[in-house]
Amino acid sequence: MFQRAGHLTRVMAAVWRISLAEAIAYRVSMLMWVLTTTFPLVSLSLWSGLAASGPIGDYARPDFVAYFVAAFLVRQFTASWVVWELSAQIRSGDLNTLLMRPMSPMLYHAIQNLAALPIRCALALPIGVLVLTLTGGLGWPSPGSLLALGLSLTLAWLLNLGVHVTIGCVAFWVTESTALFEVWLGLYLVLSGAAVPTSLYPAGLAEVIRALPFHASLGFPVELAIGRATGAAVTHGLLLQALWVAVFGALATVLWRRGVRAYEGVGA
Amino acid sequence: MFYLRLVRAQLEMSTLTALQYRLGFWTEGLLGLLWSVIGIAPLFVAVEHLGAVEGWGRWELVVLTGCFTVLSGTFTALLQPALRASMTHILKGTLDYVLLRPADGLVLCLTCAFQPWHLVEVVGGLALVIAGLWLGEVEVTAAGLAAGLATGVAGVVALYAFGVLVLCASFQALQLQALTHVMEALMDFGRWPAQVFPPLLRVLFTFVVPLLVMTSYPAEALLGRLSWGTVAQLAAVSATLLVVARLAWVRSVRGYTSASS
Numbered sequence: 034m035f036q037r038a039g040h041l042t043r044v045m046a047a048v049w050r051i052s053l054a055e056a057i058a059y060r061v062s063m064l065m066w067v068l069t070t071t072f073p074l075v076s077l078s079l080w081s082g083l084a085a086s087g088p089i090g091d092y093a094r095p096d097f098v099a100y101f102v103a104a105f106l107v108r109q110f111t112a113s114w115v116v117w118e119l120s121a122q123i124r125s126g127d128l129n130t131l132l133m134r135p136m137s138p139m140l141y142h143a144i145q146n147l148a149a150l151p152i153r154c155a156l157a158l159p160i161g162v163l164v165l166t167l168t169g170g171l172g173w174p175s176p177g178s179l180l181a182l183g184l185s186l187t188l189a190w191l192l193n194l195g196v197h198v199t200i201g202c203v204a205f206w207v208t209e210s211t212a213l214f215e216v217w218l219g220l221y222l223v224l225s226g227a228a229v230p231t232s233l234y235p236a237g238l239a240e241v242i243r244a245l246p247f248h249a250s251l252g253f254p255v256e257l258a259i260g261r262a263t264g265a266a267v268t269h270g271l272l273l274q275a276l277w278v279a280v281f282g283a284l285a286t287v288l289w290r291r292g293v294r295a296y297e298g299v300g301a
Numbered sequence: 302m303f304y305l306r307l308v309r310a311q312l313e314m315s316t317l318t319a320l321q322y323r324l325g326f327w328t329e330g331l332l333g334l335l336w337s338v339i340g341i342a343p344l345f346v347a348v349e350h351l352g353a354v355e356g357w358g359r360w361e362l363v364v365l366t367g368c369f370t371v372l373s374g375t376f377t378a379l380l381q382p383a384l385r386a387s388m389t390h391i392l393k394g395t396l397d398y399v400l401l402r403p404a405d406g407l408v409l410c411l412t413c414a415f416q417p418w419h420l421v422e423v424v425g426g427l428a429l430v431i432a433g434l435w436l437g438e439v440e441v442t443a444a445g446l447a448a449g450l451a452t453g454v455a456g457v458v459a460l461y462a463f464g465v466l467v468l469c470a471s472f473q474a475l476q477l478q479a480l481t482h483v484m485e486a487l488m489d490f491g492r493w494p495a496q497v498f499p500p501l502l503r504v505l506f507t508f509v510v511p512l513l514v515m516t517s518y519p520a521e522a523l524l525g526r527l528s529w530g531t532v533a534q535l536a537a538v539s540a541t542l543l544v545v546a547r548l549a550w551v552r553s554v555r556g557y558t559s560a561s562s
Contacts, residue, residue, distance in 0.1 A: 072486055072487075072489070072490075075490055075502065078498070078499050078502055079490075079493055079497050079498065080347075082497055082498070082499055083347055083351065083354065083355075083497065089347070089350045089351065090350055212329060212332075215332075215336075216332060216336075219332075219335075219336035219339065219340075220339075222340070222489070223339055223340060223342045223343070228340075228342075228343040229342070229343040229346050229347075233346050233350065234342075234346060235349060
């Protein structure tokens with residue numbers, strides 16, 4: 034038992050080192066990805082411009098700044114790109130190499146995502162801090178809510194991973210699943226709070242949107258970070274996140290197990 | 302004439318390839334249209350709270366969204382697949398076979414792939430423009446229409462020029478397929494009226510990354526708000542970009558080592 038755990042730790046450390054080296058080798062590519070995720074900052078300038086003459090809903094100008102900077106950072110910390118790799122690997126047959134290794138390909142992908150985290154932070158934190166100093170401060174969350182924030186970020190990352198694996202595994206049957214992911218992404222941009230805080234949608238519609246997985250993966254951690262979710266809303270949001278993680282985790286597991294069985298390994 | 306026939310032949314070939322995947326024809330085309338339209342949601346949220354966004358009413362924003370949809374359809378149907386295929390050529394070193402052909406390399410690169418189903422978006426976008434003008438009860442004058450077409454053409458030229466610059470960048474740094482995604486994500490800001498952007502970003506999005514030339518200004522022209530001076534200025538911007546792009550291409554090809562990497 035202990036031997037096995039030790040073995041697993043060593044394997045994980047090895048994958049971490051490889052992935053870190055890969056991430057450093059393709060810095061430009063990585064910078065491009067970080068650049069894509071800076072777009073909340075353009076949304077920031079748009080909305081804070083619109084709020085110049087008065088608050089919009091319950092968001093005044095500084096609130097928009099805090100919201101979008103937090104959104105930018107949350108996206109950096111919870112990013113996943115498994116769907117691109119997984120569907121390409123299934124289509125080309127490259128998955129074979131991963132299946133031969135003495136660890137689950139899922140674990141491999143998860144560690145790979147985690148390995149890029151330090152570099153993402155190194156690239157993203159200065160941008161976030163710069164914007165905040167230029168626009169004047171962010172109310173830091175209290176130490177008590179930091180714990181909730183950490184939990185929420187972890188859940189958001191797991192949720193993203195679950196969605197990516199679920200959609201990536203569809204490639205076992207249809208060979209091209211990135212188109213399906215584009216559908217997800219289209220909905221995500223509008224419904225997650227990346228383009229506009231979800232609480233600004235008309236009453237009635239807002240409640241529905243805020244119950245969807247999109248809001249759980251971005252909007253909720255952001256609201257938690259800027260101190261807009263307090264008391265019962267925190268537990269409610271965390272539970273909702275956990276629920277969606279469970280749903281997509283179960284889906285991903287089932288699809289992966291059945292998919293590997295249906296996998297022909299020859300590529301198309 | 303030769304180039305017209307060449308482009309036609311290339312497009313026909315990729316259409317035939319695309320027709321093999323008939324499911325994509327409907328799903329990708331119609332879904333693309335749906336996404337372009339759904340993206341209007343943040344704009345409507347702003348209108349709902351503010352009454353109008355910097356002087357743009359509800360139906361005027363629909364016209365703007367139509368212009369955006371036409372442009373993003375053009376991008377995903379024609380430019381993006383061609384850029385991706387060309388970047389793969391550069392990465393693998395197979396660009397040699399393109400350059401060896403007895404025609405202009407850039408023309409060949411820009412027409413080497415085509416996703417016809419995304420043209421559904423272009424048609425849908427035009428329908429949106431007409432619907433927005435109709436429901437907003439805007440009188441479109443002949444001059445406005447001409448100005449709209451002129452800025453629209455300038456916008457497409459600017460889009461292509463920018464695409465070529467991106468392609469040239471991929472000669473320098475490999476693994477830049479991600480750049481077409483960056484471009485796609487950037488284009489999303491073309492949904493917003495030019496007036497919303499702070500001055501610095503407006504300059505950036507007009508002259509460096511000419512998003513606003515592509516969407517916001519054609520819409521304004523159709524609504525009859527653009528002076529001919531501005532139209533001339535925009536045409537000059539996209540012409541300059543085109544020249545810069547062409548020069549960058551010539552330079553990049555000269556530096557191309559053809560080794561696969």
